[in-house]
Amino acid sequence: xxxxxxxxxxxxxxFPAWYAExxxxxxxxxxxxxxxxxxxxxxxxxxxxxxxxQMDDRIKATGHENFYFxxxxxxxxxxxxxxxxxxxxxxxxxxxxxxxxKLEEPLVLRPTSEAVIWSTYGRWLQSYRDLPMLxxxxxxxxxxxxxxxxFLRTSEFLWQEGHTAxxxxxxxxxxxxxxxxxxxxxxxHSVLAMPALLGRKSAAERFPGARETFTAExxxxxxxxxxxxxxxxxxxxxxxxxxxxxxxRDGSEHHPYATSWGSTTRLVGAVIMMHGxxxxxxxxxxxxxxxxxxIPIQPGDSPVLEQAHALxxxxxxxxxxxxxxxxxxxxxxxxxxEWELKGAPIRVELGERELAxxxxxxxxxxxxxxxxLSLDRLAERLQAMLGEIHRELFDRAAxxxxxxxxxxxxxxELIEYLKAGSGFAVTAWxxxxxxxxxxxxxxxxxxxxxxxxxxxxGAPCPVCAGPGVETATWAQAY
Amino acid sequence: xxxxxxxxxxxxxxFPAWYAExxxxxxxxxxxxxxxxxxxxxxxxxxxxxxxxQMDDRIKATGHENFYFxxxxxxxxxxxxxxxxxxxxxxxxxxxxxxxxKLEEPLVLRPTSEAVIWSTYGRWLQSYRDLPMLxxxxxxxxxxxxxxxxFLRTSEFLWQEGHTAxxxxxxxxxxxxxxxxxxxxxxxHSVLAMPALLGRKSAAERFPGARETFTAExxxxxxxxxxxxxxxxxxxxxxxxxxxxxxxRDGSEHHPYATSWGSTTRLVGAVIMMHGxxxxxxxxxxxxxxxxxxIPIQPGDSPVLEQAHALxxxxxxxxxxxxxxxxxxxxxxxxxxEWELKGAPIRVELGERELAxxxxxxxxxxxxxxxxLSLDRLAERLQAMLGEIHRELFDRAAxxxxxxxxxxxxxxELIEYLKAGSGFAVTAWxxxxxxxxxxxxxxxxxxxxxxxxxxxxGAPCPVCAGPGVETATWAQAY
Numbered sequence: 001x002x003x004x005x006x007x008x009x010x011x012x013x014x015f016p017a018w019y020a021e022x023x024x025x026x027x028x029x030x031x032x033x034x035x036x037x038x039x040x041x042x043x044x045x046x047x048x049x050x051x052x053x054q055m056d057d058r059i060k061a062t063g064h065e066n067f068y069f070x071x072x073x074x075x076x077x078x079x080x081x082x083x084x085x086x087x088x089x090x091x092x093x094x095x096x097x098x099x100x101x102k103l104e105e106p107l108v109l110r111p112t113s114e115a116v117i118w119s120t121y122g123r124w125l126q127s128y129r130d131l132p133m134l135x136x137x138x139x140x141x142x143x144x145x146x147x148x149x150x151f152l153r154t155s156e157f158l159w160q161e162g163h164t165a166x167x168x169x170x171x172x173x174x175x176x177x178x179x180x181x182x183x184x185x186x187x188x189h190s191v192l193a194m195p196a197l198l199g200r201k202s203a204a205e206r207f208p209g210a211r212e213t214f215t216a217e218x219x220x221x222x223x224x225x226x227x228x229x230x231x232x233x234x235x236x237x238x239x240x241x242x243x244x245x246x247x248x249r250d251g252s253e254h255h256p257y258a259t260s261w262g263s264t265t266r267l268v269g270a271v272i273m274m275h276g277x278x279x280x281x282x283x284x285x286x287x288x289x290x291x292x293x294x295i296p297i298q299p300g301d302s303p304v305l306e307q308a309h310a311l312x313x314x315x316x317x318x319x320x321x322x323x324x325x326x327x328x329x330x331x332x333x334x335x336x337x338e339w340e341l342k343g344a345p346i347r348v349e350l351g352e353r354e355l356a357x358x359x360x361x362x363x364x365x366x367x368x369x370x371x372x373l374s375l376d377r378l379a380e381r382l383q384a385m386l387g388e389i390h391r392e393l394f395d396r397a398a399x400x401x402x403x404x405x406x407x408x409x410x411x412x413e414l415i416e417y418l419k420a421g422s423g424f425a426v427t428a429w430x431x432x433x434x435x436x437x438x439x440x441x442x443x444x445x446x447x448x449x450x451x452x453x454x455x456x457x458g459a460p461c462p463v464c465a466g467p468g469v470e471t472a473t474w475a476q477a478y
Numbered sequence: 479x480x481x482x483x484x485x486x487x488x489x490x491x492x493f494p495a496w497y498a499e500x501x502x503x504x505x506x507x508x509x510x511x512x513x514x515x516x517x518x519x520x521x522x523x524x525x526x527x528x529x530x531x532q533m534d535d536r537i538k539a540t541g542h543e544n545f546y547f548x549x550x551x552x553x554x555x556x557x558x559x560x561x562x563x564x565x566x567x568x569x570x571x572x573x574x575x576x577x578x579x580k581l582e583e584p585l586v587l588r589p590t591s592e593a594v595i596w597s598t599y600g601r602w603l604q605s606y607r608d609l610p611m612l613x614x615x616x617x618x619x620x621x622x623x624x625x626x627x628x629f630l631r632t633s634e635f636l637w638q639e640g641h642t643a644x645x646x647x648x649x650x651x652x653x654x655x656x657x658x659x660x661x662x663x664x665x666x667h668s669v670l671a672m673p674a675l676l677g678r679k680s681a682a683e684r685f686p687g688a689r690e691t692f693t694a695e696x697x698x699x700x701x702x703x704x705x706x707x708x709x710x711x712x713x714x715x716x717x718x719x720x721x722x723x724x725x726x727r728d729g730s731e732h733h734p735y736a737t738s739w740g741s742t743t744r745l746v747g748a749v750i751m752m753h754g755x756x757x758x759x760x761x762x763x764x765x766x767x768x769x770x771x772x773i774p775i776q777p778g779d780s781p782v783l784e785q786a787h788a789l790x791x792x793x794x795x796x797x798x799x800x801x802x803x804x805x806x807x808x809x810x811x812x813x814x815x816e817w818e819l820k821g822a823p824i825r826v827e828l829g830e831r832e833l834a835x836x837x838x839x840x841x842x843x844x845x846x847x848x849x850x851l852s853l854d855r856l857a858e859r860l861q862a863m864l865g866e867i868h869r870e871l872f873d874r875a876a877x878x879x880x881x882x883x884x885x886x887x888x889x890x891e892l893i894e895y896l897k898a899g900s901g902f903a904v905t906a907w908x909x910x911x912x913x914x915x916x917x918x919x920x921x922x923x924x925x926x927x928x929x930x931x932x933x934x935x936g937a938p939c940p941v942c943a944g945p946g947v948e949t950a951t952w953a954q955a956y
Binding site: 030032033034037038039040041042045046048049065066067068069070071072073074077089090091092093094095096097098099100106107109116119120123129135139140142144145146155156158327329 | 515524527569587601634
């Protein structure tokens with residue numbers, strides 16, 4: 001490695017500084033002129049695009065169609081659903097002038113689109129035959145952020161938001177769970193190599209206006225939790241607030257039941273924080289803008305460069321995303337360092353010596369040491385290697401999650417563990433908001449989720465010793 | 479056809495009413511609560527998504543990467559480039575409050591992103607080795623619209639905007655032309671079956687701040703022009719306004735040369751207005767959300783329905799986008815009418831009688847009559863038919879363009895033709911803004927574009943009789 005290379009801040013001792021430097025040096029994003037907003041740079045956007053397309057495939061495969069609602073809505077539309085406006089009012093941005101004059105009614109930039117969408121669904125829905133309505137949109141939203149952090153908390157972010165309507169409560173809850181499993185958990189597993197704990201939020205942690213919020217909680221490298229996606233069962237509150245009814249099978253008017261569900265560009269932050277190491281990013285192959293980086297050791301040498309081009313073309317033809325780094329003014333050592341920082345899963349080096357033997361040197365980002373491979377059927381072997389890298393990244397992350405999850409029944413031990421940010425703590429919980437608030441007040445850790453199927457009912461709540469009705473997981477969180 | 483079916487307004491006698499009704503009844507878009515904004519409904523968004531993906535492939539194939547800049551910028555950033563702020567100031571929307579308090583500096587919603595992007599490029603560009611910078615973004619923009627019309631003029635629209643930086647003027651102009659030909663004209667031809675006239679804008683019609691604007695002008699069904707995409711050569715004005723320099727090959731500091739280029743959701747409107755007929759939409763297969771609609775004539779009959787499912791699965795496996803319309807409460811005649819209105823390229827009907835002979839009835843949206851086809855190798859034949867439909871839609875549109883384009887040298891005849899909105903008029907032009915303004919004042923037609931290679935130099939300008947230096951095309955326009 002070149003002597004001029006600066007090492008990153010220690011991932012062990014200063015995770016936040018490490019994160020900020022990886023985001024900056026890998027060219028993922030930077031702060032924009034407006035405080036709290038970010039520029040998503042090409043390499044960071046490339047990760048998002050790949051994630052987006054693969055998640056969109058799953059959203060469509062589960063029967064949903066995309067649409068697009070405007071980013072501005074009259075303030076009065078947002079105000080119609082009491083919980084929603086109360087939850088989001090402190091974060092909204094307001095347009096008061098447009099087209100050269102002051103507006104009669106201020107317009108708010110969407111912080112989320114339940115309001116603008118449900119104020120329209122009434123026009124689309126007549127009969128039970130129109131149900132379910134299964135729609136999604138990819139959009140930008142604005143929530144004013146006082147403590148911004150690139151990808152994790154930004155005043156504008158990109159996301160998808162699903163908004164569905166159903167005949168029965170059961171169907172709406174089933175939709176929430178289907179999205180949680182078949183869209184979110186599956187994308188996180190198969191695309192992001194990201195294990196996550198699936199569960200329900202407590203009332204205190206729910207989305208404003210939701211009757212139930214389902215969540216996928218992932219563990220980052222520093223053992224904190226990150227909420228990777230949520231899926232909300234909204235009951236018929238939105239239908240009531242916006243006057244949406246349909247003629248049911250019985251011929252009379254009913255309110256439909258709603259869900260909404262979203263996941264955002266913060267998932268790019270999650271990928272960095274889950275898989276990164278002391279040398280920088282490690283990208284799961286399915287979201288790596290370049291899965292294989294080809295580096296000719298003597299790029300000024302035309303036979304080597306020609307061979308590098310031929311190899312890149314062959315790998316591309318096999319469906320691999322390839323970068324040929326043929327810059328002549330950057331030394332090979334600096335390139336190795338740069339592509340390690342940027343997390344490219346595989347690096348292939350070609351030099352005169354190797355080529356004389358019809359070989360190339362192949363380095364996996366996630367493992368030492370590099371190996372010499374024959375050029376024969378290389379594409380096929382690199383494809384297999386990408387699959388292996390994905391599995392090993394997932395397995396390591398799952399091991400990290402298991403290793404840093406502990407069950408507690410003793411209050412003092414629980415508090416100590418959570419205060420130290422040692423990982424996920426699993427306990428029985430009596431269900432009282434007071435016990436939940438007590439733990440949060442003492443540790444600043446939050447109730448991340450409740451098990452979908454409570455274990456060991458009746459076990460004592462570590463706070464009040466009352467009988468547990470839920471299995472709760474607590475952690476420090478992003 | 480069912481007796482209850484309402485016919486559309488006449489496409490010949492009231493094109494605007496026909497357009498509005500097709501947009502409404504085909505479920506493409508509708509007006510939102512905020513005046514001038516639109517809800518893009520699932521079927522309309524499906525067209526946009528297909529267009530977007532195929533255009534994005536071409537943007538990447540020509541070496542560009544996507545990124546994302548924030549939708550809000552300080553008003554002072556927009557104000558730095560004089561032409562830009564003058565051009566867009568009357569249309570911007572302004573955020574003055576956010577997060578519960580009044581902002582110190584108002585923020586504008588991007589009407590276009592040259593300003594926010596060029597205020598950042600200085601940080602990304604050090605040396606000539608960093609050039610060219612070839613970037614694009616897909617985003618929503620806001621331009622306050624006083625006379626809105628769905629897809630064609632809306633206060634918020636979706637688009638892509640490319641923003642590139644180059645070492646030399648020649649390279650920047652070559653980029654503009656490459657985008658015009660390899661991205662825009664090719665997408666329009668191969669995806670939208672849309673012939674277009676390529677050319678340059680006159681100074682009066684250029685983008686604010688551009689030295690040259692290249693354009694693709696398409697002819698709609700009513701013989702008006704629609705600007706389908708533009709590509710701007712911006713010189714070094716933006717680099718100067720935002721202080722962007724790099725160290726050149728000679729070791730001294732230089733300003734890079736810029737381009738920007740965009741195309742928007744108005745292309746969905748163009749597809750409707752170019753290919754539609756008296757029965758509604760006719761979608762080019764490459765952007766048809768459903769290329770083949772399968773209609774079981776007796777959907778209550780289980781062998782027929784089973785066969786319909788099997789056929790749909792077979793067509794999908796062949797890569798065809800298929801809708802199986804198995805609604806039992808809608809009669810076949812009403813379905814035929816609906817899918818004609820929605821422009822599905824091919825309709826396949828299955829009934830007991832046909833199935834007894836291993837046949838289906840196939841109706842092309844663009845042609846009479848329907849024909850009986852054997853089930854044997856049907857997917858293959860429908861694929862070929864889709865290709866044919868694309869070619870025929872293109873050929874008809876090209877014929878329409880040729881038939882309604884006339885050359886003029888006589889002023890009175892030119893004026894009469896343009897006032898009547900009879901089509902595109904081609905003339906010599908002396909290049910004077912006064913002659914251009916005279917025609918616009920008399921006819922309300924505009925100079926749509928100047929030929930990339932002027933023909934017949936020296937031929938007299940029909941207004942002043944001075945020697946022509948340009949070949950100009952004039953028309954009424956959207």
